[in-house]
Amino acid sequence: MKVAIVGAGVVGLTTAVELQKEVKGIDVTIFADKFYKDTTSYVAAGLFRPGTSFAGPTQEITKKWIVDSYNYWDKIRVTPESPKAGITEISGYIFSSEHKHLTRNHYIEDVVPLYRSATEDELNLCPGNWKYGSFFRTILTECTRYLPWITEKYTALGGRIHQKSINSFSELTDFDLIINCSGLGSKLLCKDHKIVPIRGQVLKVNAPWLKTFFYGDFDTYIIPGFETVTLGGCRQYDSYDLNVNKFDSMAIQERCYSLVPSLKKAEIVTEKVGLRPHRDPVRVEKELIEVNGKRIKVVHNYGHGGYGVTTAPGTALYAVKLVKESLSGNSKL
Numbered sequence: 001m002k003v004a005i006v007g008a009g010v011v012g013l014t015t016a017v018e019l020q021k022e023v024k025g026i027d028v029t030i031f032a033d034k035f036y037k038d039t040t041s042y043v044a045a046g047l048f049r050p051g052t053s054f055a056g057p058t059q060e061i062t063k064k065w066i067v068d069s070y071n072y073w074d075k076i077r078v079t080p081e082s083p084k085a086g087i088t089e090i091s092g093y094i095f096s097s098e099h100k101h102l103t104r105n106h107y108i109e110d111v112v113p114l115y116r117s118a119t120e121d122e123l124n125l126c127p128g129n130w131k132y133g134s135f136f137r138t139i140l141t142e143c144t145r146y147l148p149w150i151t152e153k154y155t156a157l158g159g160r161i162h163q164k165s166i167n168s169f170s171e172l173t174d175f176d177l178i179i180n181c182s183g184l185g186s187k188l189l190c191k192d193h194k195i196v197p198i199r200g201q202v203l204k205v206n207a208p209w210l211k212t213f214f215y216g217d218f219d220t221y222i223i224p225g226f227e228t229v230t231l232g233g234c235r236q237y238d239s240y241d242l243n244v245n246k247f248d249s250m251a252i253q254e255r256c257y258s259l260v261p262s263l264k265k266a267e268i269v270t271e272k273v274g275l276r277p278h279r280d281p282v283r284v285e286k287e288l289i290e291v292n293g294k295r296i297k298v299v300h301n302y303g304h305g306g307y308g309v310t311t312a313p314g315t316a317l318y319a320v321k322l323v324k325e326s327l328s329g330n331s332k333l
């Protein structure tokens with residue numbers, strides 16, 4: 001069986017390796033026009049925290065994706081490979097001066113090992129009039145390390161990689177099935193108008209003294225990683241601008257410095273912009289496409305928005321289940 005995967009971000013690579021593990025001897029080739037530093041995945045801070053608006057086709061499936069994802073990350077976290085894979089445990093606070101519901105997360109409160117209300121003392125940890133807060137422990141996956149680590153696993157299992165822009169699935173008719181993990185690229189590849197970019201900008205700063213993450217109101221977040229601390233952010237709907245915007249940068253710095261003043265002395269290492277591939281619902285489903293009289297089996301796995309690092313493993317497992325159904329011959333699709 002020959003399978004082509006379009007996309008080499010966190011979703012494509014995780015799906016590829018799950019498929020290799022599940023279907024022994026399968027011949028997998030990844031096609032992508034961008035890799036590693038040039039993907040959206042590379043920009044992400046990588047905190048395991050799905051937004052409460054993240055949605056699969058049903059509540060039940062969405063929850064399963066989240067639980068499966070947590071278990072996937074946690075399994076790697078407790079191995080000696082975890083630093084190389086960029087995976088670690090991390091704790092921190094989410095504060096709001098406006099709304100209690102912003103500090104809660106119905107998806108993960110019963111999944112992560114600890115999720116509780118912040119105490120009065122903790123509400124005074126950071127400057128600001130914080131009325132509500134939660135403290136929780138979760139997982140961080142830094143794609144700067146995870147993408148090379150998972151690529152190594154993939155090639156060790158016999159996977160191939162081609163740098164190529166795919167303009168139509170008809171270019172891949174030599175394969176028995178295509179898995180589409182092209183993120184925002186699906187807008188053109190599938191003519192899918194439901195997928196929209198949500199632009200994000202972050203600063204990566206050198207602040208090794210910070211070990212705790214902090215979220216404040218209005219998309220303010222401070223997330224320590226392995227080498228740098230990510231300061232964010234913004235969410236600009238339907239913006240395709242990949243340039244660093246100096247006004248966004250100033251606003252991020254002002255908000256983050258007022259939340260954690262010690263960051264004022266942190267050196268700025270780099271600034272990054274990424275376009276979150278937002279779709280409601282995230283599309284993980286089978287499709288049979290007819291091209292020049294030939295039927296092509298496709299399994300889609302795209303549209304993870306701002307939560308693709310968090311949820312890539314869960315949707316990957318689900319996509320692999322659909323691939324197995326499609327290839328078994330019992331499925332019309």
Ligand SMILES: Cc1cc2nc3c(=O)[nH]c(=O)nc-3n(C[C@H](O)[C@H](O)[C@H](O)COP(=O)(O)OP(=O)(O)OC[C@H]3O[C@@H](n4cnc5c(N)ncnc54)[C@H](O)[C@@H]3O)c2cc1C
Pocket residue numbers: 006007008009010011012031032033034035039040041042043044045046047048049164165166167181182183184185186189199200201202232233273274275276277302303304305306307308309310311
């Ligand atoms: C500022 C910012 C912060 C974030 N923080 C977090 C976070 O803390 N936690 C979290 O879970 N998520 C976070 N995210 C979201 C996360 O980055 C995305 O959800 C995730 O990277 C999507 O992964 P992907 O593999 O679908 O897409 P991508 O990483 O964009 O990969 C898409 C791949 O498809 C390829 N491709 C597309 N079209 C074609 C084509 N036509 N032909 C060939 N190849 C094609 C591309 O080259 C690329 O290899 C953040 C995003 C941003 C921008």
